[in-house]
Amino acid sequence: MKKFFNIYFTCIKTAMARALAYRLNFVLSMLIALGWNALFPLVTILIYGAGASFPGWDFYEVLLIQSVFLLSTGFAFMAFNGVLWSTMHHIREGSFEIVLLKPISPIFFMIAANFDPECVGMIVGGTVLFTIAIVHTGVASVMAVGQFLILFTAGFAVMAGINMLMAATSFKWVGNSRIPEIFDSMMEFGKYPATIFPKPLQGIAAFVFPVSMIGFFPAQALLGDLEMYMIISIIPCILFMLFGIFMYKHMIKLYEGVGG
Amino acid sequence: MQIINVKNLTKTYITHKRGSGFKETIRSFFKREKVIVNAVNNVSFTVEEGSITGILGPNGAGKSTTIKMLCGTLFPTSGEITAMEFRPYADRKRYVGEIGAVFGQRSQLVWDIPPIDSFNMNRAIYGISQADYKSRLDELAELFEIKEVMHKPTRVLSLGERMKCEFIMAMLHKPKIVFLDEPTIGLDVIAKAKIREFIQKINATGTTFILTTHDLEDVKQLADHVIIINHGVKVFDDTLQNLQLNLGEKKIVELTLEEPFNNSVLDDSVRVIEQKSPLELVLEVDVSKTTIGDFIERLSKKLSISDISVKELPMEEIITQIYEEEKTED
Numbered sequence: 001m002k003k004f005f006n007i008y009f010t011c012i013k014t015a016m017a018r019a020l021a022y023r024l025n026f027v028l029s030m031l032i033a034l035g036w037n038a039l040f041p042l043v044t045i046l047i048y049g050a051g052a053s054f055p056g057w058d059f060y061e062v063l064l065i066q067s068v069f070l071l072s073t074g075f076a077f078m079a080f081n082g083v084l085w086s087t088m089h090h091i092r093e094g095s096f097e098i099v100l101l102k103p104i105s106p107i108f109f110m111i112a113a114n115f116d117p118e119c120v121g122m123i124v125g126g127t128v129l130f131t132i133a134i135v136h137t138g139v140a141s142v143m144a145v146g147q148f149l150i151l152f153t154a155g156f157a158v159m160a161g162i163n164m165l166m167a168a169t170s171f172k173w174v175g176n177s178r179i180p181e182i183f184d185s186m187m188e189f190g191k192y193p194a195t196i197f198p199k200p201l202q203g204i205a206a207f208v209f210p211v212s213m214i215g216f217f218p219a220q221a222l223l224g225d226l227e228m229y230m231i232i233s234i235i236p237c238i239l240f241m242l243f244g245i246f247m248y249k250h251m252i253k254l255y256e257g258v259g260g
Numbered sequence: 261m262q263i264i265n266v267k268n269l270t271k272t273y274i275t276h277k278r279g280s281g282f283k284e285t286i287r288s289f290f291k292r293e294k295v296i297v298n299a300v301n302n303v304s305f306t307v308e309e310g311s312i313t314g315i316l317g318p319n320g321a322g323k324s325t326t327i328k329m330l331c332g333t334l335f336p337t338s339g340e341i342t343a344m345e346f347r348p349y350a351d352r353k354r355y356v357g358e359i360g361a362v363f364g365q366r367s368q369l370v371w372d373i374p375p376i377d378s379f380n381m382n383r384a385i386y387g388i389s390q391a392d393y394k395s396r397l398d399e400l401a402e403l404f405e406i407k408e409v410m411h412k413p414t415r416v417l418s419l420g421e422r423m424k425c426e427f428i429m430a431m432l433h434k435p436k437i438v439f440l441d442e443p444t445i446g447l448d449v450i451a452k453a454k455i456r457e458f459i460q461k462i463n464a465t466g467t468t469f470i471l472t473t474h475d476l477e478d479v480k481q482l483a484d485h486v487i488i489i490n491h492g493v494k495v496f497d498d499t500l501q502n503l504q505l506n507l508g509e510k511k512i513v514e515l516t517l518e519e520p521f522n523n524s525v526l527d528d529s530v531r532v533i534e535q536k537s538p539l540e541l542v543l544e545v546d547v548s549k550t551t552i553g554d555f556i557e558r559l560s561k562k563l564s565i566s567d568i569s570v571k572e573l574p575m576e577e578i579i580t581q582i583y584e585e586e587k588t589e590d
Binding site for chain 2 (some may be wrong): 003007010011012013014017018021093095097098100101102103104105109113149154206253
């Protein structure tokens with residue numbers, strides 16, 4: 001275990017050095033991420049500013065869901081997003097052998113080596129929005145915080161699964177830069193209160209492609225409105241992550257079989 | 261003692277044929293024709309511990325596919341590889357910890373940061389202790405004379421400097437076998453000489469090297485065992501001495517003359533292999549019968565030369581000669 005932490009932190013330091021090699025690019029990327037996140041709840045602001053609303057939800061409750069979504073995606077992008085782009089690059093260039101030459105798990109190496117510190121901007125933006133929202137909504141109880149952390153971790157697992165699946169598809173669809181857009185569109189459902197969607201869609205977002213766990217369910221825990229099905233949906237989240245890892249490993253095997 | 265044993269190694273790919281031209285492009289968008297490629301076909305050989313084996317062959321011969329299978333990064337379609345006590349493709353994680361690899365056209369270095377940071381990353385990945393890492397790095401950096409270079413960003417280094425750093429990256433964990441895929445490709449004469457000198461020095465400590473190349477000079481200066489692959493098939497597997505015995509010592513001389521060529525320079529040590537025009541021709545010189553120096557001296561006395569270059573026998577020519585030798589023996 002110590003060896004894995006050592007590898008992970010050494011790779012993170014290398015990734016930091018790589019990101020900081022171009023200082024202006026790093027600062028600009030952070031600022032753009034921050035600015036983009038300030039606009040993240042724009043639709044919600046416009047709806048509520050016009051006097052309309054999502055039925056049964058006040059502005060700060062919706063903002064809480066969206067800030068949790070932003071935090072979850074921020075942490076996940078920092079940890080996993082580089083895996084997709086790096087995998088795509090290696091497959092297109094035919095250089096994935098370099099990854100396979102390392103005496104560690106290729107998935108672990110790709111995650112560690114492609115840590116993306118530029119996502120700090122997203123996390124800072126998410127934290128600011130989260131603080132604003134939580135000041136207005138309050139927290140239901142101490143237990144609610146515990147439930148939030150568990151569900152947030154499950155949401156992180158979903159994000160891990162999504163990133164692994166995206167990266168896995170790039171082994172087959174070489175050079176398909178539209179893959180993230182497909183997944184981004186599907187993730188959109190996670191940043192609004194699920195109750196505004198039809199029941200079948202709610203079911204899909206909870207149990208099939210569990211994007212509700214990225215923002216909605218953890219926010220519900222903080223608000224003290226957790227329901228049993230939300231806790232049960234932790235299982236599909238873990239299965240989703242395992243499926244993503246399985247698919248990535250399977251694709252590596254195919255690469256080992258057909259590359260060259 | 262054998263360190264690698266390869267039996268009936270075969271690798272088959274399925275690729276898709278894409279047509280050229282508008283009509284073919286549209287057709288292949290809807291229906292692609294499958295093409296089966298036999299990249300490596302029933303190849304067997306062994307490698308002795310502590311040796312330098314050169315795998316020679318023209319572009320697309322199957323050298324890189326063979327070396328990737330030996331590295332454990334590609335599954336063979338059929339056949340067996342045993343390296344040390346491992347089956348590379350089945351025991352990849354443990355096996356690659358015992359080998360090093362330099363792919364001349366694929367970098368292990370992180371492009372935007374100094375090589376020293378990439379070395380440090382490999383230190384953690386291979387679990388090398390700080391003390392071992394420091395002494396090994398000092399030793400290798402001294403050998404390659406890159407103590408200053410390794411602190412500059414990789415992107416600003418010359419190809420030769422980068423290649424030296426690639427070698428260090430592959431050698432830090434003291435691998436027992438080192439695979440080199442075209443290690444001198446694109447390098448100038450001085451950088452090539454330095455890389456060859458390094459390989460010889462490390463080999464003297466007992467490390468086994470296997471290198472693929474289409475540069476005959478690499479093999480002549482380094483290898484004691486030569487394997488030649490053409491179209492995925494092994495056409496030669498013997499010592500360097502026997503290869504030279506088979507081929508004779510031949511060089512290619514390309515000439516541009518100021519006046520039309522006449523046959524007065526030809527004798528049993530020289531033959532014309534191509535005449536592009538009365539002023540441009542390619543000669544083959546048997547240097548076991550005359551030295552290149554003597555030949556050029558003789559040439560300059562009889563002909564007025566505008567340009568001259570001396571080259572090794574092209575790989576295609578070597579393979580053709582080997583095939584002809586085999587036919588004669590049959």
